[in-house]
Amino acid sequence: MKTEASNNQKKNVKEAKSSSNFIKQIIEEDIKANKNEGRVHTRFPPEPNGYLHIGHAKSICLNFGLAKEYNGLCNLRYDDTDPSKETIEYVEAIKEDVRWLGFEWEDREYYASDYFEQLFEYAVQLIKAGKAYVDSLSPEEIREYRGTLTESGKNSSYRERSIQENLDLFERMRAGEFKDGEHVLRAKIDMASPNIIMRDPTLYRIKHVSHYRSGDMWCIYPMYDFTHCLSDSIEGITHSICTLEFEINRELYDWVLDWLEVYHPQQIEFARLNLSHTVLSKRKLIRLVEDGHVTGWDDPRMPTISGLRRRGYTPEAIRNFCNRIGVAKADSMVDIALLEYCIREDLNKRTPRVMGVLRPLKVVIENYPEDKEEELEAINNPEDPSMGTRKVPFSRVLYIEQEDFMEDPPKKFFRLAPGREVRLRYAFFIKCIDVIKDPDTGDIIELRCTYDPATRGGDAPDGRKVKGTLHWVSAKHAIPSEVRLYDHLFVKENPNEVEEGKDFSTYLNPNSLKTLKDCKLEPSLAKATPGSRFQFERLGYFCVDSKDSTAKALVFNRTVKLRDTWAKILKSHQKNTVDK
Numbered sequence: 367m368k369t370e371a372s373n374n375q376k377k378n379v380k381e382a383k384s385s386s387n388f389i390k391q392i393i394e395e396d397i398k399a400n401k402n403e404g405r406v407h408t409r410f411p412p413e414p415n416g417y418l419h420i421g422h423a424k425s426i427c428l429n430f431g432l433a434k435e436y437n438g439l440c441n442l443r444y445d446d447t448d449p450s451k452e453t454i455e456y457v458e459a460i461k462e463d464v465r466w467l468g469f470e471w472e473d474r475e476y477y478a479s480d481y482f483e484q485l486f487e488y489a490v491q492l493i494k495a496g497k498a499y500v501d502s503l504s505p506e507e508i509r510e511y512r513g514t515l516t517e518s519g520k521n522s523s524y525r526e527r528s529i530q531e532n533l534d535l536f537e538r539m540r541a542g543e544f545k546d547g548e549h550v551l552r553a554k555i556d557m558a559s560p561n562i563i564m565r566d567p568t569l570y571r572i573k574h575v576s577h578y579r580s581g582d583m584w585c586i587y588p589m590y591d592f593t594h595c596l597s598d599s600i601e602g603i604t605h606s607i608c609t610l611e612f613e614i615n616r617e618l619y620d621w622v623l624d625w626l627e628v629y630h631p632q633q634i635e636f637a638r639l640n641l642s643h644t645v646l647s648k649r650k651l652i653r654l655v656e657d658g659h660v661t662g663w664d665d666p667r668m669p670t671i672s673g674l675r676r677r678g679y680t681p682e683a684i685r686n687f688c689n690r691i692g693v694a695k696a697d698s699m700v701d702i703a704l705l706e707y708c709i710r711e712d713l714n715k716r717t718p719r720v721m722g723v724l725r726p727l728k729v730v731i732e733n734y735p736e737d738k739e740e741e742l743e744a745i746n747n748p749e750d751p752s753m754g755t756r757k758v759p760f761s762r763v764l765y766i767e768q769e770d771f772m773e774d775p776p777k778k779f780f781r782l783a784p785g786r787e788v789r790l791r792y793a794f795f796i797k798c799i800d801v802i803k804d805p806d807t808g809d810i811i812e813l814r815c816t817y818d819p820a821t822r823g824g825d826a827p828d829g830r831k832v833k834g835t836l837h838w839v840s841a842k843h844a845i846p847s848e849v850r851l852y853d854h855l856f857v858k859e860n861p862n863e864v865e866e867g868k869d870f871s872t873y874l875n876p877n878s879l880k881t882l883k884d885c886k887l888e889p890s891l892a893k894a895t896p897g898s899r900f901q902f903e904r905l906g907y908f909c910v911d912s913k914d915s916t917a918k919a920l921v922f923n924r925t926v927k928l929r930d931t932w933a934k935i936l937k938s939h940q941k942n943t944v945d946k
């Protein structure tokens with residue numbers, strides 16, 4: 367059965383082929399018509415109340431990418447109007463992530479909180495124009511008076527306060543004379559509007575909370591809808607690109623700017639990124655962190671930029687992913703396999719190959735002298751000969767992967783078995799002659815083998831073939847390491863679809879992290895530095911953990927397996943399109 371995600375994928379593959387999208391078309395028409403003197407100025411407007419995730423990366427690539435493509439500018443603007451959840455830690459993390467993704471905002475770092483005084487003045491102007499009033503209904507009453515989708519709302523009894531009284535109350539709200547919730551400033555629009563957003567939306571609320579930037583200067587804070595359009599206007603943004611859920615807010619965006627008669631950017635909505643097997647909402651990501659389901663925002667299982675970075679993702683792979691998924695006007699779900707495909711494609715080109723054994727099984731080569739050792743030449747990257755070769759030591763005692771041996775193998779098992787010969791990568795053919803078991807448990811603890819010195823380098827001069835090639839490390843030279851293997855964070859394709867009475871955390875994958883403490887790696891990895899990336903032959907791409915790894919105790923994260931389900935989807939898609 368085809369999943370929603372894989373069907374959407376095919377569409378996305380098609381879209382990626384055309385370099386244009388509807389936003390570019392709008393911009394190109396604007397340039398042609400010399401709107402804004404042909405200027406293109408965008409912004410990326412995060413609220414510093416959490417770390418950035420892969421959905422934000424889509425918005426970053428889009429906003430900074432468009433500015434670059436049309437010789438324009440893109441601002442980094444913090445939309446920091448809700449002091450209860452915003453911190454400087456988040457501000458710094460956001461900067462680090464945007465920069466790491468490869469984008470630069472130069473001196474254009476702005477904060478909505480820096481506009482508080484100006485926004486207050488704008489609010490006063492609206493009051494003076496009879497377009498805003500102070501309402502003293504309780505929050506519950508305001509909700510009740512708002513009406514529903516099918517029923518219009520009703521006017522507040524405070525709606526007809528005089529301009530003078532409104533000005534006076536608004537000043538006193540600012541001066542701190544009232545408690546939270548006692549009054550709000552509302553736009554005076556239309557309580558019968560079919561668009562609920564337009565039913566006298568709140569512009570300011572009282573909040574006696576310190577702001578991480580403005581401190582205790584303010585105890586009233588402007589709402590998002592009031593702040594966002596005016597911040598765009600103040601900064602001379604030409605195209606204010608936001609996600610689809612703000613489509614219904616556009617009417618208010620336009621209303622505020624039109625009544626204040628200020629410069630009026632154009633709001634354009636696009637579909638947010640939804641990724642399968644994970645969640646992309648700060649509210650939910652915070653829950654995962656706070657409830658201890660993950661070790662932090664940068665846990666390598668998190669869909670955050672910092673999590674992906676720690677997992678071993680490259681900025682190039684993420685940018686490439688964002689280009690591939692394209693920009694659409696309808697919400698859809700992208701299969702996480704596409705993200706994995708993008709990182710695999712990038713790491714395949716750039717990473718050196720090495721050998722590491724995750725679950726070691728001891729192998730003794732009986733006809734190899736005790737005190738002998740030799741070095742064999744191994745290719746660093748078959749995709750890129752310029753990466754050269756390295757030496758790998760070989761000796762009498764080796765480790766191979768436990769799963770590369772079966773005592774009683776089924777037909778299609780081509781690896782090592784009693785009496786069978788296989789190739790050790792870059793080394794020799796070996797043949798298993800005996801199996802040693804733990805007398806108590808019956809577990810296989812050691813294999814006794816012989817090797818054929820004539821097969822040095824991996825080929826038999828007599829032309830005899832073997833079906834399996836195994837990776838291995840020399841026991842004496844091996845570097846011990848911890849390796850962390852990851853799987854999807856959620857077992858459900860869309861954990862946002864929650865069954866009645868359940869919570870999204872019900873769908874967490876209990877096996878999303880597997881820690882292997884006793885791995886053995888080839889000695890060239892002794893010098894691997896935090897963040898460096900490798901392909902462990904046959905096992906996937908791995909990187910040195912940037913937090914927990916030390917020179918004495920290496921820790922590796924598996925970024926992604928080698929097996930590529932996405933390539934299969936692509937192939938079948940190409941086949942389907944040829945067939946048509």
Ligand code: ATP
Pocket residue numbers: 410411412413414420421422424425445607608609637638639640646647648649
């Ligand atoms: P979340 O839903 O995760 O809390 P948000 O929209 O509240 O996200 P903001 O900090 O306000 O987070 O987002 C900054 C910008 O990133 C906004 O312009 C927003 O539209 C965009 N953005 C957020 N999530 C996504 C997503 N999943 N796909 C594309 N763009 C996104």
Ligand code: MG
Pocket residue numbers: 413
């Ligand atoms: Mg938001």
